[in-house]
Amino acid sequence: MTAASLRTAPSSRIPLTYVVTLVPVAAALNIVGGTLNTYLKLPTFLDMIGTAVAAIVLGPWWGALVGIVGNIGGALFTGPVLIPFALVNVTGALIWGYGVRSLGMGATVPRFFLLNVIVALVNSVVAAPIVAFVFGGATGHPSDALTAAFAQAGTDLLRATFESSVIVFLADKIITGFVAISIIEALPPDLRRGLRLPEVAGIRPIALALLGTAIGVVIVVLYVLIVPPVPPPA
Amino acid sequence: MDRTVGPREALGAGIIALGVLAILMPLVADQISDTPATVLAGMSVLIGIFVIIAGLASFFVKD
Numbered sequence: 001m002t003a004a005s006l007r008t009a010p011s012s013r014i015p016l017t018y019v020v021t022l023v024p025v026a027a028a029l030n031i032v033g034g035t036l037n038t039y040l041k042l043p044t045f046l047d048m049i050g051t052a053v054a055a056i057v058l059g060p061w062w063g064a065l066v067g068i069v070g071n072i073g074g075a076l077f078t079g080p081v082l083i084p085f086a087l088v089n090v091t092g093a094l095i096w097g098y099g100v101r102s103l104g105m106g107a108t109v110p111r112f113f114l115l116n117v118i119v120a121l122v123n124s125v126v127a128a129p130i131v132a133f134v135f136g137g138a139t140g141h142p143s144d145a146l147t148a149a150f151a152q153a154g155t156d157l158l159r160a161t162f163e164s165s166v167i168v169f170l171a172d173k174i175i176t177g178f179v180a181i182s183i184i185e186a187l188p189p190d191l192r193r194g195l196r197l198p199e200v201a202g203i204r205p206i207a208l209a210l211l212g213t214a215i216g217v218v219i220v221v222l223y224v225l226i227v228p229p230v231p232p233p234a
Numbered sequence: 235m236d237r238t239v240g241p242r243e244a245l246g247a248g249i250i251a252l253g254v255l256a257i258l259m260p261l262v263a264d265q266i267s268d269t270p271a272t273v274l275a276g277m278s279v280l281i282g283i284f285v286i287i288a289g290l291a292s293f294f295v296k297d
Contacts (some may be wrong), residue, residue, distance in 0.1 A: 012296070015236040059241055061248035061291075068251040072258065080262040084273065086255055087280050090248075094287070126280070134266065134273050 018191060019058055023066055026050030030070030030089070035077055043142040043220050044172040047074065047082075051093045052180035056106065057191055060097025064090040084134055088127045092173070095119045096180075100196065106181075109198040109208070116177035116212075120169035127169070128162035137161055143168040146223065171219035178212020181205065241295045249288050256281050 027050055034047030050070060055063025067089025075082045095118060100106035105115040131139055131147075137157045138144045143164050150160035184192055185205035198208060259277045263270035 013238040013240040016239050017236050019239055059244045061241070061244035061288075064248040065244075065251045068255055072254070075262075080265045083255070083258060083262055084266065084277055084280075087277075087284060090252075090284055129276065130280075133276055 014058060019062060022054060022058060022191070023062060023069070026054040026063075026066040027070040027073055029053070030066065031074045031077065034070075034074050034082070038078055041142055043146075043168055043223070044175065044216065045141075045168075046172065046176065047071075048089055048092050048173070048176050049180050049183070051089050052096050052176055053183050055093040055097035056100045056180065056195065056197075057184055057187065059101060060094045063093030063097045067093050081135070081139060084130050085127065088123050088130070091123055091126045092119050095122055096177070104196050106198060107196045109211075112177065112181065112198045113174070113215075116173045117170065119177070120173040121166065123169050123173065124162055124165035128158060128165050131165065132158045132161040141168075167219065167223050171216040171223075174219070175213050175216035179209045181212075182209035245288060245291055245295050249285070252281055252284055252288065 029050030030047045033049050034045060037044055037046040047070065048067070051063050051067045054066040068086045071082045071086035071089055096115065099115045099118070100112075104111070106112045131137060137147050137151065137160065146164035146167060147157075147160050150163050151157060155163065181197060182205040184195070184197065185208075256278075259274060259281075263273040263277075267273045
């Protein structure tokens with residue numbers, strides 16, 4: 001194997017113990033990440049790390065289960081506003097799961113990066129109508145300022161919501177995807193047997209997580225610098 | 235040997251979770267927005283799309 005190594009295809013059947021253990025832990029990881037993000041008021045979400053881990057390790061539909069359980073559980077802490085966004089989590093789980101396990105999109109770093117960009121774009125398509133029509137464009141998230149800036153520039157609400165979602169999701173999903181990979185690399189070998197994950201010679205998994213986080217932070221900093229601060233609509 | 239589960243069970247679990255979400259939405263819609271009918275209409279469409287995807291996946295899933 002050279003720079004990026006491929007492993008064999010993932011096995012389809014998993015011991016039930018792994019599922020019973022990993023699904024609640026991944027859902028809890030989503031809740032902890034999302035709650036921390038809310039309290040720190042970061043312009044990201046960080047509520048899909050567990051979803052990505054479960055979707056890649058166990059399979060896409062287990063990831064979907066984690067996404068729904070995580071959002072319903074998170075709603076107990078931060079209010080029911082999270083519940084409609086469970087479907088955004090499901091979308092991410094399906095793309096990460098099928099992308100890595102069926103399409104081999106996790107085989108190299110560039111392909112995995114592309115997969116995270118696809119997750120961000122498709123999630124924006126699902127989230128934008130929810131934010132625009134269900135919440136009137138404002139959910140209380142820091143990205144509302146970005147939506148307001150686009151709307152003030154003359155863009156209609158749905159498009160403004162989509163454009164702000166793309167920017168925020170790009171940063172968030174790149175961070176999420178690479179942090180998930182580093183978590184998966186730290187799991188017992190039995191759990192990651194057969195998975196095709198980015199494995200660059202000389203680079204440890206934690207460095208991959210830092211790389212993804214750095215790219216996400218750069219995107220966030222760029223959008224903070226470029227977009228003038230606008231208070232979210234009341 | 236531990237009992238194992240495969241993609242078929244995963245799909246079943248995903249469909250059950252979507253069902254739970256569909257049941258939960260009418261209970262919380264009025265707490266989410268001033269216009270719960272809009273919330274329910276939008277979420278019904280979205281959940282329906284995911285149920286269709288799950289149905290299509292059931293044709294292709296193999297253990």
